[in-house]
Amino acid sequence: MKKEVETFYYLLHPRPVALICSVDEKERPNVMACSWITPVSEEPPMVSISLWKEGYTCQLIRRTREFTVNIPSAKLVKEVWIAGSKSGRKVDKFKLTGLKAVPAKKVKPPIIEQCIGHLECKLTNSVEAGECIIFIGEVLTAYAKEELLTKEMWNEKAEVLLHLGGRQFTTPRASFKV
């Protein structure tokens, strides 16, 4: 039997978690966890992220129009949970988690040293969608730990963190070819 679900979006999980860095006008950085992120165009390279309208990251990206996407491995699951459940308006989440902000190459928001992959993005458009705003950004550069990639795809050693919902996470099995 097929059952109607209350939480429709769990049906579209598990999905790779990202840590989003942004800055305020004084270049003070903030970090937050997001799994509602997807590539949207290959050429030019673009991504979209959907963020709660009232959140601090939403406010910062609207103002300073840049962000970085940082891919954590499963080792960082506790840090990810804190980044996703506390507000940067109230606490410095870098201090709280021990995540280390280091300079990006092309944008003002930092990247996170402990992460295994990074995308540096410039906002090109935004659209309201219910209680969230979809930010669409061009990817200016993307890089990752070479030993964790096989033909540019994450290999098993990467242990990319996938969010199932709530406090539940998982990682991918070995890949197979169709």
Place this chain on the structure above:
Amino acid sequence: MKKEVETFYYLLHPRPVALICSVDEKERPNVMACSWITPVSEEPPMVSISLWKEGYTCQLIRRTREFTVNIPSAKLVKEVWIAGSKSGRKVDKFKLTGLKAVPAKKVKPPIIEQCIGHLECKLTNSVEAGECIIFIGEVLTAYAKEELLTKEMWNEKAEVLLHLGGRQFTTPRASFKV
């Protein structure tokens, strides 16, 4: 060392694959594979899918403004590959794959009988993003095979299909709690 990558979006994979059904004005259905899909709002429930501008599904959704999202298990990987690599302008992909179109509850596009979860969506907005169009849809109803859900999240038995890139796919390991 961190290496600059050519295929930026692989860094945001693996992600759950969906089969998107749409119809033309005569209600003839088409199916296509998509992994650039994400929830974008919880209340109201909304999703976005990013589709190549020149593709047939893109043309159909622009015209008839409805679509269904069907979640396959890993057992359907061959059918998914065909749905994602052939154009519905040239072939009937239901015939070609053996995927069975059955009526949805609230929209004209069908759902796929062999899939384990379904979202029925009505287009509310669309935005260009490079070579693609992001379609934003309200989820009118969402349902799934009850025995494959635990607290509404896919359990291990579901074997959700995750796309790594190219012909490479994977499935999730058992979940853990942070």
